[in-house]
Amino acid sequence: MSRSLAAPRGTRDLLPEEAPWWDRAEAVARDLAQRYAFARVEIPLFERVELFARGLGESSDAVEKEMFRVSGARGSDEERSDWALRPEPTAGIVRAFVEHGMHVRPGPLRLTTSGPMFRYDRPQAGRYRQFTQWDVEVIGDAGPAVDAELIELAQRFYREVGIGEVVTRLNSIGDEACRPAYRAALVDYFGAHQDRLTDDSRRRLDVNPLRVLDDRELDPELAAGAPRSLDHLCAACREHFDGVRAALDALGCAYQLDHRLVRGLDYYTRTSFEFFPAGREGQQDALGGGGRYDGLVELLGGRPTPGIGFGIGLDRTVAAMQAAGVTLPEAPPLVAVVGDGPAASRLVVAARLRDEGLAVRCDGSTRKLARQLESASKVGARWAVIVGDGERATVKDLASGEQRHELGFDELAAHLR
RNA sequence: GUGGCCGUAGCUCAAUGGCAGAGCACUGGAUUGUGGCUCCAGUGGUUGUGGGUUCGAGUCCCAUCGGUCACCCCA
Numbered sequence: 001m002s003r004s005l006a007a008p009r010g011t012r013d014l015l016p017e018e019a020p021w022w023d024r025a026e027a028v029a030r031d032l033a034q035r036y037a038f039a040r041v042e043i044p045l046f047e048r049v050e051l052f053a054r055g056l057g058e059s060s061d062a063v064e065k066e067m068f069r070v071s072g073a074r075g076s077d078e079e080r081s082d083w084a085l086r087p088e089p090t091a092g093i094v095r096a097f098v099e100h101g102m103h104v105r106p107g108p109l110r111l112t113t114s115g116p117m118f119r120y121d122r123p124q125a126g127r128y129r130q131f132t133q134w135d136v137e138v139i140g141d142a143g144p145a146v147d148a149e150l151i152e153l154a155q156r157f158y159r160e161v162g163i164g165e166v167v168t169r170l171n172s173i174g175d176e177a178c179r180p181a182y183r184a185a186l187v188d189y190f191g192a193h194q195d196r197l198t199d200d201s202r203r204r205l206d207v208n209p210l211r212v213l214d215d216r217e218l219d220p221e222l223a224a225g226a227p228r229s230l231d232h233l234c235a236a237c238r239e240h241f242d243g244v245r246a247a248l249d250a251l252g253c254a255y256q257l258d259h260r261l262v263r264g265l266d267y268y269t270r271t272s273f274e275f276f277p278a279g280r281e282g283q284q285d286a287l288g289g290g291g292r293y294d295g296l297v298e299l300l301g302g303r304p305t306p307g308i309g310f311g312i313g314l315d316r317t318v319a320a321m322q323a324a325g326v327t328l329p330e331a332p333p334l335v336a337v338v339g340d341g342p343a344a345s346r347l348v349v350a351a352r353l354r355d356e357g358l359a360v361r362c363d364g365s366t367r368k369l370a371r372q373l374e375s376a377s378k379v380g381a382r383w384a385v386i387v388g389d390g391e392r393a394t395v396k397d398l399a400s401g402e403q404r405h406e407l408g409f410d411e412l413a414a415h416l417r
Numbered sequence: 418g419u420g421g422c423c424g425u426a427g428c429u430c431a432a433u434g435g436c437a438g439a440g441c442a443c444u445g446g447a448u449u450g451u452g453g454c455u456c457c458a459g460u461g462g463u464u465g466u467g468g469g470u471u472c473g474a475g476u477c478c479c480a481u482c483g484g485u486c487a488c489c490c491c492a
């Protein structure tokens with residue numbers, strides 16, 4: 001086909017061969033959401049640019065250089081607003097929380113959603129312009145128990161999809177009480193070594209000095225000597241973080257402290273965490289991550305309400321499942337209805353078998369019987385039901401070749417189990 | 418946004434600057450109701466696109482688009 005009609009850059013088609021892995025990952029997510037008492041919500045795929053700019057922070061990469069803008073329609077001013085495809089779900093969920101007055105609901109509110117996110121990046125392995133996240137959020141619980149509960153949930157998810165144990169990195173980046181002093185300490189420290197910073201980092205030093213820490217080109221020696229947020233936590237943040245760690249220990253959840261884990265989105269406070277496949281902890285291999293955002297609800301116009309959540313990248317989860325050699329549960333056995341009589345007879349038999357709950361592939365074609373059987377074998381059917389002119393049919397086991405002839409339509413199902 | 422590598426059939430790949438091919442897959446036949454194996458045949462291409470060099474370009478040059486990997490950063 002013409003290249004100009006090919007799928008947009010950074011997007012992928014989900015083809016039948018890969019769909020079962022997605023089904024599995026999504027089934028585990030749905031099951032866990034239910035077992036952990038999260039209610040499903042859906043929010044728009046696009047929102048005002050302003051929502052993301054305010055929520056995620058002007059200096060976040062997601063806003064600064066990865067915003068996937070949607071050109072507005074002609075017409076009213078409202079339609080001409082600046083829209084962007086959502087780069088992550090939290091801002092939209094918190095917007096919905098505020099917009100619908102959900103603070104009056106019995107809290108803490110536990111919400112989950114799943115779907116495509118968009119970031120306008122150059123694609124590469126594991127990174128797409130459209131990717132899918134499973135997301136959970138708890139709004140109205142100041143923790144720290146819930147912080148540990150979410151980390152335990154994510155770890156359980158990776159275990160249940162078959163990836164096994166992941167590496168959990170953990171940090172606390174303080175709150176409005178202690179972060180200003182920590183920021184100042186970073187500005188002092190890195191300001192004195194500006195000549196050893198990248199251009200990006202020098203710029204960030206003014207806007208968001210924490211993000212200098214996740215500059216990968218940061219001089220290791222400089223990084224090692226940098227002020228650590230854990231050393232600058234106020235008493236309340238310290239107590240919170242100790243509580244998270246104690247709860248994780250009680251749950252038996254392993255984690256590693258990572259002083260340079262500051263997360264790319266500005267709304268995070270206190271607890272931050274990311275998950276990596278064991279042995280592949282490179283920066284671009286993150287399977288998921290999240291953290292606490294105690295100031296976000298207020299920032300978006302609600303009354304002060306704490307929140308915490310995580311997003312798990314399903315594209316990378318599926319890739320990790322395949323890399324780990326996960327075997328999927330077998331699909332239910334398939335019955336192929338074939339025959340060279342009237343196609344309507346085949347349809348009638350197929351409908352009867354479907355009434356019995358069987359998975360049936362009906363071949364209504366005029367191909368000769370040999371071709372129909374060949375086709376049935378190739379698609380992996382367990383049995384063929386050969387229908388002729390009359391009211392009787394043959395059941396053939398396609399693995400053994402065994403056949404039972406002259407069966408009435410009503411007794412077929414009994415031979416297909 | 419920057420850089421490396423790569424663009425030939427649905428897939429994997431051939432073709433010294435000289436007739437665009439093979440295997441797999443798909444469709445049909447060998448086989449007048451019975452598959453997997455085998456054999457035969459067929460469908461399938463503006464060689465990503467546009468320029469240039471040349472008697473002649475899949476091949477050389479330029480541009481462009483795309484893919485891929487890496488950087489940046491995130492899922």
